[in-house]
Amino acid sequence: MARLTDYTSFADAQAHASSAALWELFDGDREFLNIAHECITRHADGSGRTAVRIAHADGQDEILSFDEIAARSAQFAHWLVEQGIGPGERIAFMLEPSLPFYTSLFGAMMTGAISVPLFTLFGLDGLRLRVDDCKPSLLVTNEEKADIAHQVEGLKVVVANDALLETISKYPTTFEAKTKATDMAVFQYTSGTTRELPAAVKHTHKSLVTLMFAALYGTGIRPGDEYFCPSSPAWGHGLWHGTLAPLALGVTTGTFAGKFDAVRLMQALQDYKITNMSAAATHYRMMKNSGKGGDFSFAIKKLSFTGEPCDPATLEFIDQTFHVPACSMYGTTEIGVVLVNFPGAEDYEVKPGSLGKPIPGLKLQVQRADGTETGPDEVGELMLWKRDHWETTKDLARRDAEGYLYHCGRADDVIISAGWTMSAVEIENTLLKHDAVDEVAVIGVPDETRGQVVKAFVVSKQAPSDPLVEELQKFTRERLAQHEFPRIVEFVSELPKTPAGKVHRKVLRDREAAKATAAVASN
Template sequence: MKLTDYTSYADAQAHASSAALWELFDGGREHLNIAHECITRHADGSGRPAVRIAHADGHDEILSFDTISSGAAQFAHWLDAEGVKPGERIAFMLEPSLPFYVCLFGAMQTGAISVPLFTLFGPDALRLRVGDCNPSVLITNSEKAELARSVANDDGTPRVIVADEAFLATLKDLPTTYTPKTKATDMAVFQYTSGTTRELPEAVKHSHKTLVTLMFAALYGTGIRPGDEFFCPSSPAWGHGLWHGTLAPLAMGVTTGTFAGRFDPVRLMKALDDFKITNMSAAATHYRMMKNSGKGGDFTFHFEKLSFTGEPIDPATLEWIDEYFKVPACSMYGTTEIGVVLVNYPGAKDFVVKPGSLGKAVPGQKLEVHRPDGTVCDPGEIGELMLWRGGGWMTTKDRAKTDEDGYFYHCGRADDVIISAGWTMSAVEIENTMLRHDNVMECGVIGVPDEKRGQVVKAFVVANCEGSDALTKELQEFTRERLAQHEFPRIVEYVDELPKNPAGKVHRKKLRDLEAERAAAAAG
């Protein structure tokens, strides 16, 4: 039996191994190609759908393995004819579409390195990434072409290609098959995390064999198995949308779904209903926006498995998921740099999903919560989440705690801890409590300087009514009654929207920067 034949937690612990993962692929430890594993080997002439795209304008686009495979091969031959060599970077700034998948997989077939770029990048963010990875070609659409050309170097690189129907037509006479010759250790993808225009994070470099280790997250984080109808609304420009939402399901021959254009939670729910999706992995923000739309009762859902990543889901949204989706939402914790390491084993009937928990370790991973002196925290004690990697402990830069049963719980980023008058408080815990209030749609909590207490808690609130002193007092009492007498926002500011990173998470650093700028202006 293969790992895809097992669904229980006990079987995952008994059978999961590196050797068992390799059995899921055609390639081996010497030669392996992501495009072959995800697309070509599943293109059997049947027209079976590979990707379903729900476009924001209301229309659906369904692409088969056959269509993507032949187009990717033609694009690979075009790159060869253009003199693009293995190891060169090919950047893509495209929404999910036929050109996106054709170019993504075609580039990887040749041994070139694919670099997905977010379509909403402005000139500064795009220029930094292009300058960092130095792509020879940048593929985009007509809308973004001028922006793409504006970041070109003095030597004219990268060459900007508009991947429209006219461009695809130029490929139609090229061969529809291509034989890749990549080694498993050859680079396949450079992935940028969100970062900022001032602090560009280094690209995370993934080889073709990364697809193999990814399958632990696919099997036990998202619970993907052959036969699932899968959907991930996250952009494939980011790690969750590309690796967990695109490559992982396709590698198993599972039809995946995605969203193109400006996100609309009601449009998403319609797609989930229309496509009869049984397994979805989304960001916590996607679930919250569906809840806030008030339209959950307008659709019929077919879920058997749900997962989420990016940040914890607040209790009120978890309750909404239970009411409308009727299966537990399973947290999947990890980062672009370390991969997924804590999961809740969706679909495993012998694994109890605890609301608010990050779950337990992926098979083969070891994690602990440590005090500053390196000793292990007791259950319930908050410390730093550490991962055993390469013969030593490395920090995840996250705060966490465990319970008596060995489940892990997220307590915020290390820099999201607020210390006020000697009390240590979690921004995440305060946010989750405030989000349970009927008038709070979104909330971001930070610590701000205070002469007496060192720091006090400030909450930025998006409310469904006009902010007032009375509402502020009500929110303060609501929070302290549910947490502790000292654990409440002493300052509440009502805003129309919160800054978010491209993955949809509240960008607390931007809130802290805003406060620092205000303080500097007041002092000056």
């Protein structure tokens, strides 16, 4: 009998995708299911088959098999039980991808404990906020971060080193997982600043089943792929789409450890003969900016991206370098992936700049402020039908006549100047076409005459100058509209970003608001 993984076309996705068909991909059922078993244990057959390839920033490659991860995870699970840690307790870990990372992640879930991955670049404030929120029974981290972790009062810290691996090695290499499908498995914090604590999104073990719609139709994962996702597994994309989804299908996945380097990534894509990659838009942009794409030979057949829209210049780089279309995948940690471009489907046209079409079975609508549906190419708020009512995604979008959806910015990224409504994303995409612009972020700032004016923060290799400002303004006006250009341009060395790599416009807005407040106070 055919399974969903046997189908690759868009037509088959519409005809065969269903909740029941998803469950057929797993050993577990609606009553009992365990993520560690589905992703690791059931694929550990003694063959030594590769589960994860890790490209370390220093040039080293680390190869881990299903057998090794299964054995170490089981040993860690037995050790946790001996420590008195039971189902429902939180086990946090602040580790780069490595054997200790996967040992902690899956070992905790085997016991029924809840895994809480934390970003390795958190400082004391960022770590303390999350520890105070989820109250883990222990934190597993490396020697470098241990000093910071020990400063969090009441936190039990375990250092993931050779001594820990030696300690757990005396335990059995198998562990029988007995979790219910509805038991909590993962607490996932969305990316934010260290002083703003986003709520933890709580996932059950059966979340893995729902995830497979995104895996099959957002990243296009199928058995036989050589897969890679450079996003940190501390965040939703790196954990669910980069780690759990491919492993659940028995597909070898790849990831990046250490400070990101675009050239090192491309070296890994070449060396590992990667055929399918899913990454953040920022990763593709950094590869473009490196100027080294032509130095490597790639075997890529499917590409996807998420996090934010890809600008036209980067999409052009992807076409010229990888010779396959870049498929947008849209969603959030809270609502999951809802719009996809069906990578690998020969009967589906990927439209540049489009978010794609809804995952089979989902209903989305672009609405006006009064709740009515917009017409073709009319901008409105993107809404998702969920639990018998419309829920906002807090994003603006438009739908074309063929049903493709396009991102038009966050609802709070709209700039209204002298009555004109402008999209920060559209202005950014235009500026990024200029050779002098490496990165850019656009916001609206207060203006006594116009209410708001457009301000652009530009990262450029060229020296800042008034002629360059005038050139960028003219460049934008000629391509958009005479009123639609940055009246203020500030050159910066870097843009504020969330830990997941997205440009953090809110930080820029807050800075500008603070400047305006200080200016008023000084007068």
